[in-house]
Amino acid sequence: MKTFPDKINRRSFLKVSALAGGGMILSFNWLAGCKPKELETLGMPKEWFRLNGYIKIGENGLVTIMSPNPEGGQNVKTSMPMIVAEELDADWKNVVVEQAPLDTDNFTRQFIGGSQAIRIGWNALRTAGATARNLLIQAAAQTWNVPAEEITTEPGFVLHTASGKKAHFGEMASLAATMPVPEEIPLKEISEFRIIGHSHKNVEAKNIVTGKPLFGIDYKKPGMLKAMIIHPPAHGLRLKSFDDSAAKGMPGIKAIFQIKSHQDEYERTFFDTTSFTDLVAIVGNSTWEVMNAKKAIKVEWEPFSTYEEKRDWNGRKEIRTIPGGLENEASQIQQMAEASKKARIARKDGNPETAFAKAAKVIERTFHGPFLAHNCMEPMNFFAHVQPDRIDCAGPLQKPELTEQALSARLGVPIENIYIDMTRLGGGYGRRSYAHWLIEAAVISKEMNAPIHLQYTREDDMTGGIYRPMYRATYKAALDENNNLIGFQVNAGGLVEPPLYADRFPAGAVENYLAEEWTVASNITVGSFRAPRSNFIAAAEQSFLDEVAEAAGKDPIDFRLELLKKAKENPVGERNDYDPDRYAGVLELVKSKSIWGQTPAGISRGVSAYFCHNSYAAQVVDLKIENGQVVVEKVVQAVDCGLLINPDAAKNLCEGAAVDGIGTALFGELKFVEGAPDRTNFDGYRMIRMKEVPKTIETYFVESQVDPTGLGEPAYPPVFAALANALYQATGKRFYNQPFINQLNT
Amino acid sequence: MALFNLTINGKSQQVDVDPNTPMLWVLRDHLDLVGTKFGCGIAQCGACTIHLDGNAVRSCQLPVSAAEGAKITTIEGLSEEGDHPVQKAWLEHDVPQCGYCQAGQIMSAAALLAQNPNPSDTDIDNAMNGNICRCGTYTRIKAAIHTASKNL
Numbered sequence: 001m002k003t004f005p006d007k008i009n010r011r012s013f014l015k016v017s018a019l020a021g022g023g024m025i026l027s028f029n030w031l032a033g034c035k036p037k038e039l040e041t042l043g044m045p046k047e048w049f050r051l052n053g054y055i056k057i058g059e060n061g062l063v064t065i066m067s068p069n070p071e072g073g074q075n076v077k078t079s080m081p082m083i084v085a086e087e088l089d090a091d092w093k094n095v096v097v098e099q100a101p102l103d104t105d106n107f108t109r110q111f112i113g114g115s116q117a118i119r120i121g122w123n124a125l126r127t128a129g130a131t132a133r134n135l136l137i138q139a140a141a142q143t144w145n146v147p148a149e150e151i152t153t154e155p156g157f158v159l160h161t162a163s164g165k166k167a168h169f170g171e172m173a174s175l176a177a178t179m180p181v182p183e184e185i186p187l188k189e190i191s192e193f194r195i196i197g198h199s200h201k202n203v204e205a206k207n208i209v210t211g212k213p214l215f216g217i218d219y220k221k222p223g224m225l226k227a228m229i230i231h232p233p234a235h236g237l238r239l240k241s242f243d244d245s246a247a248k249g250m251p252g253i254k255a256i257f258q259i260k261s262h263q264d265e266y267e268r269t270f271f272d273t274t275s276f277t278d279l280v281a282i283v284g285n286s287t288w289e290v291m292n293a294k295k296a297i298k299v300e301w302e303p304f305s306t307y308e309e310k311r312d313w314n315g316r317k318e319i320r321t322i323p324g325g326l327e328n329e330a331s332q333i334q335q336m337a338e339a340s341k342k343a344r345i346a347r348k349d350g351n352p353e354t355a356f357a358k359a360a361k362v363i364e365r366t367f368h369g370p371f372l373a374h375n376c377m378e379p380m381n382f383f384a385h386v387q388p389d390r391i392d393c394a395g396p397l398q399k400p401e402l403t404e405q406a407l408s409a410r411l412g413v414p415i416e417n418i419y420i421d422m423t424r425l426g427g428g429y430g431r432r433s434y435a436h437w438l439i440e441a442a443v444i445s446k447e448m449n450a451p452i453h454l455q456y457t458r459e460d461d462m463t464g465g466i467y468r469p470m471y472r473a474t475y476k477a478a479l480d481e482n483n484n485l486i487g488f489q490v491n492a493g494g495l496v497e498p499p500l501y502a503d504r505f506p507a508g509a510v511e512n513y514l515a516e517e518w519t520v521a522s523n524i525t526v527g528s529f530r531a532p533r534s535n536f537i538a539a540a541e542q543s544f545l546d547e548v549a550e551a552a553g554k555d556p557i558d559f560r561l562e563l564l565k566k567a568k569e570n571p572v573g574e575r576n577d578y579d580p581d582r583y584a585g586v587l588e589l590v591k592s593k594s595i596w597g598q599t600p601a602g603i604s605r606g607v608s609a610y611f612c613h614n615s616y617a618a619q620v621v622d623l624k625i626e627n628g629q630v631v632v633e634k635v636v637q638a639v640d641c642g643l644l645i646n647p648d649a650a651k652n653l654c655e656g657a658a659v660d661g662i663g664t665a666l667f668g669e670l671k672f673v674e675g676a677p678d679r680t681n682f683d684g685y686r687m688i689r690m691k692e693v694p695k696t697i698e699t700y701f702v703e704s705q706v707d708p709t710g711l712g713e714p715a716y717p718p719v720f721a722a723l724a725n726a727l728y729q730a731t732g733k734r735f736y737n738q739p740f741i742n743q744l745n746t
Numbered sequence: 747m748a749l750f751n752l753t754i755n756g757k758s759q760q761v762d763v764d765p766n767t768p769m770l771w772v773l774r775d776h777l778d779l780v781g782t783k784f785g786c787g788i789a790q791c792g793a794c795t796i797h798l799d800g801n802a803v804r805s806c807q808l809p810v811s812a813a814e815g816a817k818i819t820t821i822e823g824l825s826e827e828g829d830h831p832v833q834k835a836w837l838e839h840d841v842p843q844c845g846y847c848q849a850g851q852i853m854s855a856a857a858l859l860a861q862n863p864n865p866s867d868t869d870i871d872n873a874m875n876g877n878i879c880r881c882g883t884y885t886r887i888k889a890a891i892h893t894a895s896k897n898l
Contacts (some may be wrong), residue, residue, distance in 0.1 A: 014836065046821075066803075070845050073842075073844030075843070078761070201837065201840050202842060204845065205836070205840060205841075205842055205845075206828055206837065206840075208845035208848050209777075209821075209828060209833040209842070209848060209849075210781070210821065210822065210824075210828035210833065211780070211781015211782070211820065211821030211822045211849045213780045213781075214782070215783075215846060216839055216847070217780070217783070218780040220778070220780075251764065253747065282763060285770065286763075286775040286776070287774070287775050287784075288762070288764065288767045288768065306772060374842075376846075376880060377783070377784075377785050377791065377793055377846040377847045377878065377879070377880050378783070378846045379784065379785070424844070424845065425844060426783070426844050426846030426847075427846060427880050427881065429880070452864065455784075458785065458786040458787055458791075475882065638847050648840055649840065652840060652841075652843060652883065652886065653843065655885055655886070656843055656881045656882035658882070659882030659883075659885070660880065660881070660882040663882070680786055681786050681787075681790060681792050682785075682786045682788070682790035682878060683790050684790060687880065688873040688879045688882070688884075689874075689875045689876075689877075689878060689884075690870065690871050690877070690887070690888070691871045691875050691883050692871075693885060693888075694885065695883040696885075
């Protein structure tokens with residue numbers, strides 16, 4: 001076991017000081033931590049003793065645990081500290097949680113992305129807690145003059161049973177802080193867990209339900225000005241000129257000017273996507289005044305020509321051609337169809353050509369997925385204060401470390417002089433990985449020589465690009481005369497990225513398999529969207545398998561289980577990235593919990609299962625069509641994410657994924673007309689609402705002692721297909737194109 | 747610019763703003779009551795819901811000039827200790843995920859229960875259909891409203 005690096009170097013010390021000084025934070029109460037008031041048994045201590053980057057303990061026994069990762073609804077601000085508290089053997093009711101700032105010296109991977117916070121954080125969080133517990137034990141051993149091996153802990157206390165000595169953590173904290181950090185540290189057995197595996201309420205819930213300032217949009221600082229931007233109304237356009245004569249004299253307006261968020265020759269790194277670099281910035285005293293001035297500015301746009309963009313994608317250098325032109329949906333669909341004919345082979349097993357030639361039955365279907373906007377409920381915004389010797393920023397970010405690098409490159413300020421506070425995110429879903437708005441805020445702040453808060457309107461947000469790519473996939477299955485699946489092909493691509501996972505099920509379960517992918521260039525920017533790629537390909541694959549099962553005359557669950565059995569006992573290929581047992585496990589669980597085979601009268605039922613982000617999920621959707629409307633009566637879902645940290649919160653996340661998935665599958669869509677998105681706000685972009693939500697959602701977890709894996713994304717992709725398969729049962733029509741509402745309405 | 751006398755959360759407040767300024771921005775920018783959230787600006791998402799004389803209204807569409815003389819309640823003033831039955835039910839059901847829309851959801855729910863202490867599922871669907879939650883916490887919201895209804 002490795003030791004936990006416990007160092008407070010100058011930089012992290014300064015960051016802590018900046019927070020403690022209160023200069024950066026006004027009307028924020030992060031330092032007070034968060035905890036429902038009635039649970040607190042201890043008041044704030046007079047003094048804190050820091051045992052490592054995650055833990056400080058007050059002389060009265062109150063424990064503060066830093067939550068390293070940004071919080072955007074995944075509930076990591078509760079679950080990550082729970083893991084630390086477990087190994088520390090803290091008494092949860094005497095724990096307060098603080099959001100850590102970006103601090104690469106003390107924390108690793110302060111990211112939201114890929115449902116990886118718990119999986120990757122697991123060992124570091126446990127080690128942090130166990131190490132601090134060891135320091136407390138060493139301190140007690142020295143104080144009581146007994147061997148450390150004889151000292152045990154119970155929540156919040158160290159004890160020496162033989163002598164009857166007992167002290168709360170606070171009594172040992174000052175001495176513990178001076179003890180040597182152990183080289184190796186044992187961790188608890190799962191059977192010893194007192195916190196993990198038991199439901200604990202969201203530590204921030206009280207602040208949320210009382211409207212406390214928690215989000216980036218709530219950030220305030222004395223002298224802070226409000227800023228907005230105007231970006232082109234269409235992809236393929238850039239700023240030509242603007243006339244601000246009607247706007248600049250308007251009340252409260254301080255300045256209107258052009259900014260360049262990224263230099264033309266800028267080499268973009270991962271998550272450095274920007275749709276529009278030349279923008280008009282408006283700065284003033286209040287949001288409403290700036291909004292009004294924004295409307296009074298006349299801007300001329302011009303089409304840009306094809307250009308090249310330099311990229312450094314995790315060390316892979318490339319030059320990407322960005323085509324000029326104003327794109328339309330029809331031509332995009334046509335381009336995708338053309339590109340699909342010139343695909344690159346991603347995986348080939350056996351001899352698919354022969355299998356299809358000798359097949360008794362061949363089924364071929366093509367699926368489409370539209371562009372999607374993330375529609376985080378908190379529109380994009382950020383605070384920045386660029387000063388001669390430092391930059392202070394605060395706001396909602398998914399990838400603060402990468403953003404810091406981009407900011408450093410843009411403004412020429414060394415990373416050690418950049419200080420980023422992570423506020424709560426009013427939703428992320430991938431969108432806040434692309435933090436061009438932070439750069440824009442900083443460029444505006446520098447120009448104004450003042451602290452500014454940049455606020456996007458909903459329209460700026462929805463029309464600003466970085467969408468879920470537009471996708472297309474063609475599946476082909478070959479059945480022999482005994483209805484065995486002897487060949488399987490997938491050809492998938494997208495504009496601008498492909499959705500293919502070549503090594504996922506049913507790869508490994510079919511002797512003759514071919515997976516191909518392709519892309520289409522576009523000036524429409526795309527990016528990660530909750531369960532990237534899986535959010536489309538799961539729907540296509542799992543709908544297709546339903547149709548193949550039907551053609552084979554098999555029950556859709558039995559059909560999948562048969563294939564999984566083959567993948568386990570006699571796998572084809574060596575790169576299959578799923579565990580057939582765990583995959584079958586969620587199917588078996590959903591089969592039993594939904595009472596599969598006994599569909600209630602008047603109900604249509606569909607099933608789906610998928611593996612992504614290291615976790616497994618299966619869903620059964622029960623629905624009926626009433627007056628042309630889809631009424632989802634029930635979703636039963638089974639999830640295997642390894643060991644559960646916080647069961648009720650995990651359930652909440654999976655319920656939300658099912659609702660979000662059903663909403664997106666039914667309604668989510670953004671089309672382009674002459675480069676411009678055809679909808680700009682929630683009057684046009686339909687989101688799932690209370691009336692359309694499943695009446696009941698039941699979530700079950702596979703009991704597991706495997707190390708925990710992700711949960712923010714895995715239950716999202718499969719529900720699209722469970723819905724499509726249920727809609728087929730209800731209507732007799734297969735749903736190949738998202739959103740399904742378009743086909744329902746025709 | 748003009749002076750407006752407002753009654754917000756039982757307190758008299760005076761602001762000097764453009765008469766067309768929506769209450770949303772008066773609350774957020776001028777009175778430091780940021781619990782009321784900006785979501786869409788066109789009364790489609792419900793994040794900015796407040797109570798105007800007890801009725802749930804979208805503050806992004808309510809000009810300050812139309813709010814004078816009315817009793818305004820925001821999430822900060824729904825209860826003194828955060829213990830309104832709706833807030834308590836939200837905690838009991840651990841409703842929030844990202845939490846951004848929840849103040850608006852709570853204000854819509856509280857207005858519904860004030861007028862209809864025993865809402866059916868359909869009543870809840872109708873009253874809450876104007877509030878969007880991208881995280882998809884709707885089923886918990888509905889359950890929490892039923893719980894709150896029992897504890898009014």
